[in-house]
Amino acid sequence: MQRVEGKVCIITGAASGVGREDALLLASEGAKVVLTDLNEEAGRQVAAEIGEHALFIRQDIASEADWQNVIKLTLERFGRLDVLVNNAAILALGSIEDTSLELWQKVQRINSEGYFLGCKYGVQAMKETGGGSIINMSSVAALGGMPLFCAYSASKGAVAAMSRSIALHCKQQGYRIRCNTVHPDGINTPMTQALTGGQAIPQETLDQDPLNRMCAPRDIANLVLFLASDESRFINGSELRVDNAQLISGL
Ligand SMILES: NC(=O)c1ccc[n+]([C@@H]2O[C@H](COP(=O)([O-])OP(=O)(O)OC[C@H]3O[C@@H](n4cnc5c(N)ncnc54)[C@H](O)[C@@H]3O)[C@@H](O)[C@H]2O)c1
Numbered sequence: 001m002q003r004v005e006g007k008v009c010i011i012t013g014a015a016s017g018v019g020r021e022d023a024l025l026l027a028s029e030g031a032k033v034v035l036t037d038l039n040e041e042a043g044r045q046v047a048a049e050i051g052e053h054a055l056f057i058r059q060d061i062a063s064e065a066d067w068q069n070v071i072k073l074t075l076e077r078f079g080r081l082d083v084l085v086n087n088a089a090i091l092a093l094g095s096i097e098d099t100s101l102e103l104w105q106k107v108q109r110i111n112s113e114g115y116f117l118g119c120k121y122g123v124q125a126m127k128e129t130g131g132g133s134i135i136n137m138s139s140v141a142a143l144g145g146m147p148l149f150c151a152y153s154a155s156k157g158a159v160a161a162m163s164r165s166i167a168l169h170c171k172q173q174g175y176r177i178r179c180n181t182v183h184p185d186g187i188n189t190p191m192t193q194a195l196t197g198g199q200a201i202p203q204e205t206l207d208q209d210p211l212n213r214m215c216a217p218r219d220i221a222n223l224v225l226f227l228a229s230d231e232s233r234f235i236n237g238s239e240l241r242v243d244n245a246q247l248i249s250g251l
Helices: 017-028 040-050 064-078 101-128 150-173 190-196 204-209 215-227
Strands: 008-010 032-037 054-058 081-085 132-137 177-184 239-242
Touching: 008 017, 008 064, 008 101, 017 032, 017 040, 017 215, 032 040, 032 064, 040 054, 040 064, 054 064, 064 101, 064 204, 081 101, 081 215, 101 132, 101 150, 101 177, 132 215, 150 177, 177 215, 215 239
Parallel strands: 008 032, 008 081, 032 054, 081 132, 132 177, 177 239
Antiparallel strands: none
């Protein structure tokens, strides 16, 4: 028996970085995976790599119509929804002093509203078939203070607070839907590579430094797999850091 055998999972942002790794790992453990992304070409490539148990759907997570379409096509193809990994997001550099209202609104629309829509339609689908697991990608930016990521931190904080609300609501309603957040520090993906001029540094090089803050996408996917599986059936409303003690290092 594989760890998520037969579970139907939606993973947003599955064309790149962590989402790609989530999709590959969940599929390798028996899941049927729906991959979504704005990047059609790369998303289709990942789905093709997985094979018949994968479906790629182009989606802008900030669009309500796109969410309705993703849920509809998922149910048509696989008949149910067990796991939703809200993973797609954008990073925006800027302190409170140099973040424009336009940038702030763009970040909240994708990183916060996009997750709200996913959870809203995800809960609706999951409660029909007896429950599920929602995994929302947040960040240590939601827990600590990151002066250069003002709008991004706020969006990730909103995701964490919303997720606690969802977890309790679903528990009180008896839906058997769990909702947890994952809080990484740095992950070695195109998102962070863009901050250093698009240069990819091999993970083995990074790992030589015991103080290294950049984990591999697989380090996050391993936790996502656990949260997607029934092994984590009592973990609900939790905020799970993947940061090698970085957040507490200032104490
Ligand atoms: N990389 C890090 O250091 C880091 C740290 C903490 C948290 N996170 C979080 O982890 C998650 C994955 O990040 P990553 O590093 O793999 O990033 P990434 O940039 O490699 O991948 C993000 C994917 O999301 C897609 N995307 C962006 N906007 C979209 C939209 N509106 N609709 C649909 N798809 C969209 C992109 O096309 C891309 O394929 C994000 O939620 C991010 O905030 C990343």
